[in-house]
Amino acid sequence: MSAGLLASDVPLAQAYDLALVDLDGVAYTGHLPIEHAASSLEAARARGMRLLFVTNNASREPEDVAAQLSGLDIPAGAEDVMTAAQACAALLRTRLAAGATVLVIGGHGLVTAVEQAGLTVVPSADDAPDAVAQGYSPDLGWKDLAEAAYAVAGGAWHVASNRDLSLPTARGFAPGNGALVAAVVAATGVEPDSAGKPEPTMYRLAVERHGGERPLVVGDRLDTDLAGARSGGYAGLHVLTGVSSARDAVLAGPGLRPHFLGADLRSLLVPHPAPVAAAEGWWECGDRAARVVDGTLELDREGPAGIDVIRAACAAAWDAADGGAGPAASTVPELTA
Structure with missing residues (x-):
């Protein structure tokens, strides 16, 4: 796929059959709606584009994410959500057999995903877990990070749901899961594997779930959403409603560059000329x-x-x-x- 911007003579909602839509910074910010998001996504669906919401957040259940979207006038069910927790569990199963033990450091969404993957959740490094699954939760503390470090130092496979250093909130940017993972890395010297964006695992699973032939990644972060699109070989639309700015896009290296640019989600509904x-x-x-x-x-x-x-x-x-x-x-x- 071209390393530069692509052209589309028809609206993207017609050119692509499946949109893999990020949440924070694209559909909403914290718990607040983003202007034009709901109406644009509804119009894209009316043109035949299917939507799957793909988030690096591993702390929440898909049902909770879907409920939040529906409350913002973006109708969605749990089947329309792919979380980093689900991708993390899928990655764990590439090396672990059913019943293998996992110490989960994260929220309820990650616990559920690991259990649904047929793995056994254990509470302590003293249980000699086969792996540590680490995801974001606002309730994590030093004791949780220490428990993860003890397990990883003891030989457990460390898998992070994602390595986002920051997390957008209504008050600004807060430390993300990557910052918490870095604490465990600093204590152990062991670099974890990661399931979330920019790894293409989530996008691949999402496409397999919905069977899209022409998927389009839609995101606001060059270093996760659009880098994941590039690494997975998917077309990517960068909307300027979240973390990465237009200036960031101009200065982006080859692995971070979007294929399309738009001010907001209304850019799904218009053609895109290429320079x-x-x-x-x-x-x-x-x-x-x-x-x-x-x-x-x-x-x-x-x-x-x-x-x-x-x-x-x-x-x-x-x-x-x-x-x-x-x-x-x-x-x-x-x-x-």
Whole structure:
């Protein structure tokens, strides 16, 4: 698949049959709705696109996630949700037989997923567990992390549901599961395997569940959602309603780059032009253009950015970076759609 932006002459909801939609920063922020999310997803469904909500959160049950979505006017059932807990349990079963013992450090969602996978949950490192499954829970404390460290140091296989360093909340960004996993790594020196994004495990399981032939990843984080799309060979739409900004996209390395860019989920409902190379190093998209000259990103004119100039800036910056002369970060302004 192309390392740059792709073009779609028809709305993405028509070009792709299954959307693998992230939650925080895409469908909602904390417990608050994101503007246009519910109406856009409803319109995408009306055009034939199936939705599966894929989250790195391993602390909640799929039923609870579905209930929250439904309460925000995004109808969903448990079968429409794929959590990092489910992916973690599936990864555990690639090496562990049914009945193997697992110390779960995390919330109820991870406990349920591990048990449903046919594994036996044990409460202590003293039980000599075969593995440690670690996921986020706001109730985790030092004793839980210490128990995980004791088990891993004793030879248990350490599997993290995800390694997100931060977690978006209504009050800002808080430490995520990756920060808690790092504490166990610091104590043991053992790097865990990870089931969540950016590993493509969740996306693969999601596609297998729904049988999509043309899946599209939709996310707000380049380092998880879109990196997972790239690593799994899936097309990815980056919406600018969450963690990663347009400037982040312009400066992204090859493994983090989206295939499509949109201000919000309304971008599922419109065609997407791709930037084209023009004279004197300019990259054009719509009526806007950008180029890189001597390590400096240049835009065709001042004024509001808009999504087309962001697309052009990405194309110019990525082309220059891949040629060994990308723009200096200090020359890339904040761009808003």
